[in-house]
Amino acid sequence: MEQENAPKIVDVARVAGVSTATVSRALSKPETVAKSTREAVLAAAAQTGYRINVAARNLRRRRTGAVVVLVPNLGNPFFSQILAGIEATLSKKGLSILMVDTMQSGTRPDFIQEYLHHTRADGVIVLDGSLPSDLLQSSRQSSNRVPLAFGCEWHPDEDYPSVRADNEQGARLAIEHLVELGHEKIGYINGPHANVLSKHRLAATKAALAAAEKPINEEWFFEGDFTMQAGVRAARRWLDMKERPTGLFCANDETAIGLISELHQCGINVPDQLSIVGFDDVDIAQHYIPTLTTIWQPRLELGKRVAQMLVEGINQGGLNPSDPTQILPVKLRVRNSTAPPGSAGR
Amino acid sequence: MEQENAPKIVDVARVAGVSTATVSRALSKPETVAKSTREAVLAAAAQTGYRINVAARNLRRRRTGAVVVLVPNLGNPFFSQILAGIEATLSKKGLSILMVDTMQSGTRPDFIQEYLHHTRADGVIVLDGSLPSDLLQSSRQSSNRVPLAFGCEWHPDEDYPSVRADNEQGARLAIEHLVELGHEKIGYINGPHANVLSKHRLAATKAALAAAEKPINEEWFFEGDFTMQAGVRAARRWLDMKERPTGLFCANDETAIGLISELHQCGINVPDQLSIVGFDDVDIAQHYIPTLTTIWQPRLELGKRVAQMLVEGINQGGLNPSDPTQILPVKLRVRNSTAPPGSAGR
DNA sequence: ATTGCATTTGTAATCGATTACATATAGCGT
């Protein structure tokens, strides 16, 4: 940390034989400076090995050069692709990412609060729709509004702009697929019931079942939490049932995998005795046994889009909530975890 | 972004009836200020809703309050647990994370260079051992040394401190397990041959085979790259062999999963016809079919340790390379992907 | 030659906190 001899703007100015103002302009607004001086400054900067001091620039510009990303759980691989997309776009725009794991930091809301403040970040991307409203409120006070956009999840009570997958369409595709295979008794394993994704996928599932004129049996609807363990629990309940559904749609792939694995332990075969559809199309889905029929969603693209949306908001000096929410298309990936009901052979 | 009315330290000072110096001290070194004034300042800060301006503090302190984390590939879930550990520790110390995906930014080494500079970060954590030496060199110049620590991977030619798993022990445990089950013909699917982890795991694998007096047949050693696709390729080559190994150790779980899945497609059963051991114990390992025998490594702990190591380096004003490298213990997790050779029944 | 305008560059204030140094006050021993 002994960088006291690091070249500063005055050093470059001296070498180039110009003032610091000119150096600053040559570097950040090259078109406002004569070609010859610009070249002299660039040469001097290269010669001295000058690197801008980010803190100083930020202080003067009243910016931070960083964007906060609130992730529900960094340990969950589902988010890594989205993060990769966000990172790709933001780094291109010269913005850096401040990652905050809301699960880890969850015990201290004021800690998250701290990050939401404008002095920490030029903007905020929230991937966790379950954050309490009042936490986000702080960033809405006109005195210190920071552009905020939701990715993947969103907040039901507030009208922040967001980029998300077409969850309704996903649920519809999943149910229609099971119906086309001939299933009559279809159930659903939900995510946490407080979660927006859960709610929408659940509602769309029921709507699709109704549209197909299939029974909606509440016993076949399981509460879950997006973990493999939720799938395991559902498997045990399914085994105990007298009248079992023959097709199950899962709120995400993790749940589907936990379900299949536990059923396998108990000697039940998928898809012969039960057809299963997941959601997300995580990398493992096509290498699971059986390969997993699931709903693909463009996670990388989603990350890029939400970052792009935020960048525009920052540059315009505010993201107005009337910005259209972007809904990205999803696709059904048919693999081997689904089959016609009771197809013991295959 | 219209925060021009945001309270600053002078506002707090006015309300509390003290000088800005006292406010600053009351906030950052409370013990140097009389109890009564401290309380007055705290009250004034609360009343005005004061938030420190990070850029200003950083400028004056000649710090950045951030740590750069270079991740080989954010899209790879393997790193998410490590990141979670890093995040947990750094956020506790008031440091924020600048994430850089070296895969995404890889096309522009000067871009990564930029981040390594002291003006961007107080320290650097590198999870990618394959970064070119000369890139890291820049942070070694005495003029602008930034503490740097490696996590998980490390750099063979430089003596930076690092925290890593006991890869040798992992390979030994895997091979010994296969040997104990009675396997005579044992092979290994490696990671990228340029990767340090690959090299060490390969060397340790061969050493363990030699110690057990088992044959080392080069045909049974596969080149890979840590992806599921590498496992798929290995499966195809295995199928083509006249003399096949009956046990395979894989450089990571992804490879093992790709391998098992492809073999399954071709009607080969694991572990009946081939025993497989993975490395990492990713979440999916215990829910795969069959559940995966693998080497567990403490990823969360690893992240925490490397962050802790770096924080100490930052506070001491430099991390000296003679700091002992930390090697974390690994464990063999025996599950269902391994069995005695030719156990068609089981 | 003079004026006016556009372009380019320089001077100095500014962003908001930290901290070296100076000063004030209190407590204590003699």
Add this chain to the structure above:
DNA sequence: ACGCTATATGTAATCGATTACAAATGCAAT
């Protein structure tokens, strides 16, 4: 009462860039 130390607080310089404003320069038109 005096000097001495310890504690608490204030004054003002400082971190390193940006940018409002002023000034200089060049060129064309009159």
